[in-house]
Amino acid sequence: MDLKDKVCVVTGAAQGLGRSFVEILLKNGSKVALIDVNKSLGNELKSTLDQEYGRDRTEFYLADVTSEEDFKGVLEKIVKTFGRIDILCNNAGIINEKHWEKTIAINLGGVVRGTYLALEHMKKENGGNGGVIVNVSSMAGLGPLPMAPIYTATKHGVVGFSRAMAAVSKLANYGVRINILCPWFVKTSLLSSMSSEEHIGSFFPLKGIAETMMQNRGCLEADVVAKAFLVLVKDESKNGDVLMIDPDEAVFVSFPERAKDFSTTPVSLE
Numbered sequence: 001m002d003l004k005d006k007v008c009v010v011t012g013a014a015q016g017l018g019r020s021f022v023e024i025l026l027k028n029g030s031k032v033a034l035i036d037v038n039k040s041l042g043n044e045l046k047s048t049l050d051q052e053y054g055r056d057r058t059e060f061y062l063a064d065v066t067s068e069e070d071f072k073g074v075l076e077k078i079v080k081t082f083g084r085i086d087i088l089c090n091n092a093g094i095i096n097e098k099h100w101e102k103t104i105a106i107n108l109g110g111v112v113r114g115t116y117l118a119l120e121h122m123k124k125e126n127g128g129n130g131g132v133i134v135n136v137s138s139m140a141g142l143g144p145l146p147m148a149p150i151y152t153a154t155k156h157g158v159v160g161f162s163r164a165m166a167a168v169s170k171l172a173n174y175g176v177r178i179n180i181l182c183p184w185f186v187k188t189s190l191l192s193s194m195s196s197e198e199h200i201g202s203f204f205p206l207k208g209i210a211e212t213m214m215q216n217r218g219c220l221e222a223d224v225v226a227k228a229f230l231v232l233v234k235d236e237s238k239n240g241d242v243l244m245i246d247p248d249e250a251v252f253v254s255f256p257e258r259a260k261d262f263s264t265t266p267v268s269l270e
């Protein structure tokens, strides 16, 4: 996919991985709609990007991905302003094991909402131009992080939902690819929140597991993860694909075709 003049939408765009995704899309010639619930950081980033890329390459939209009214309204404004949506990155996410309903609402609910709402504008049966949706999961979407069971559940949900929706899109000829990004620990403010009991709650005593993992293997920089993100955007052969990136490599994850293809251990029910 050539990114020149493509219209992209990134949630959680104001900082961290979302900001890196915005920047790599701009560097590749796209226009980007920034969605975030943090008004000050969003406006600050918009001002910075205006100076580097010009005022017409980005717009910032204040919205909460847990709000159907917010998210629907903002996508309608984006289509009105930019004329279309070619690329969506559902990136917004938090870690909070105490307020776990909020974590589910943002990390999984926000991805579901963004995927469904954007498909209404993107799918060819609605007169859309097709395109690609990249949903940001985590390596915690592929294996359990004991200090964050709810976060783990939401990220597993993003993988399962996105792979299923990729199959729907293929079967229904939406013309929209849906892929999943699973990064290792990345140096952002979200990662810093792992060090606070406020965010991890009763699992706080287990945070040492994550710290040991990072001591042993390091942390990723957001701009490196953005290169992996770009692979999922540009490679038109990828739909329903899961790209995992850790400090050593970026690899596509293989899954069994069917649940029964998992390696299994027979159990007698007699």
Ligand SMILES: NC(=O)C1=CN([C@@H]2O[C@H](COP(=O)(O)OP(=O)(O)OC[C@H]3O[C@@H](n4cnc5c(N)ncnc54)[C@H](O)[C@@H]3O)[C@@H](O)[C@H]2O)C=CC1
Pocket (backbone or CB within 6 Å): 011, 012, 013, 014, 015, 016, 017, 018, 035, 036, 037, 038, 041, 063, 064, 065, 066, 091, 092, 093, 094, 106, 110, 136, 137, 138, 139, 182, 183, 184, 185, 186, 187, 188, 189, 190, 191
């Ligand atoms: N930092 C890490 O170690 C890793 C992060 N991830 C995932 O990457 C994504 C981005 O994470 P980071 O950049 O690290 O986080 P971050 O905390 O640096 O940035 C997240 C952004 O999302 C925004 N946001 C939060 N809730 C929102 C809502 N309800 N509506 C709209 N915007 C909202 C925040 O205001 C913030 O600007 C998340 O989905 C996270 O789970 C995945 C693997 C590793």
Ligand SMILES: CC/C=C\C[C@H](O)C(=O)/C=C/C=C/C=C\C=C\[C@@H](O)C/C=C\CCC(=O)O
Pocket (backbone or CB within 6 Å): 095, 137, 138, 139, 140, 142, 143, 144, 145, 146, 147, 148, 151, 183, 184, 185, 186, 190, 191, 194, 209, 210, 213
């Ligand atoms: C507490 C969560 C901290 C940060 C969240 C961050 O956003 C994130 O998503 C980081 C994910 C990193 C995951 C890295 C590896 C995950 C591997 C899984 O397969 C679980 C493997 C081992 C579990 C820990 C252990 O028992 O060794």
